[in-house]
Amino acid sequence: MDGTPLPRTFYDAPVEFVAPRLLGSVLVHTTVEGTVAVRLTEVEAYAGPRDPASHAYRGQTGRNAVMFGPPGHTYVYFTYGMHHCVNLVCGPAGTASGILLRAGEIIAGHDLAAARRPGASARDLARGPARLCKALAIARPENGLDVCDPDGPLRVLRGDPLVPTAVRSGPRVGVNGGKDTPWRFWIDGDPTVSAYRPHVPKRRPSTRP
DNA sequence: CTTCCGATATACT
């Protein structure tokens, strides 16, 4: 990590090209409470309107609007009525592609992250997309931020190089459409990578007594 | 470790 944000040109490429190269980089969020930094160990690529698993598959809505804007910005969404998840917008403006930040290792601000995640072990602080957001205090106000701005509150810094064999890929977690597209990327053997869960449709409440 | 399940905003039928 050299303290310099990844340049916007880094994100202005096909999302499946950018995603594995994002592993090992560092997301840093500074608030009035302090600074927490996470080294990314697991991400997923979502390719806009052509990808049935993407939030942009059915076009623009109020929620996904920033996906249709320029790269290098956050797309934060609220799901299941209680969790936030964060993406980085990729590709030229209008591509509506993004990379979901699924998990990472807290490398600075451990005490603050732990205070935001009571009861969690160090390994679990950012092990999962909603857990990562909670540990870094990423929520609606962080939607649409420019992570390339060196003076902004939320930045993505270049990480130490990985050995090429360290990156693995497989199907994305919990998605129904596009389940054969291996666009989940993670650092092999890293304990902070989240557990894989296949998509499971919820059972309807029975009307039977 | 595992399975089950509830919480409930947002988008869609």
Next chain:
DNA sequence: GTATATCGGAAGG
């Protein structure tokens, strides 16, 4: 009305 890019707690092994 139904589905979902999730999580944490309870209960079982």
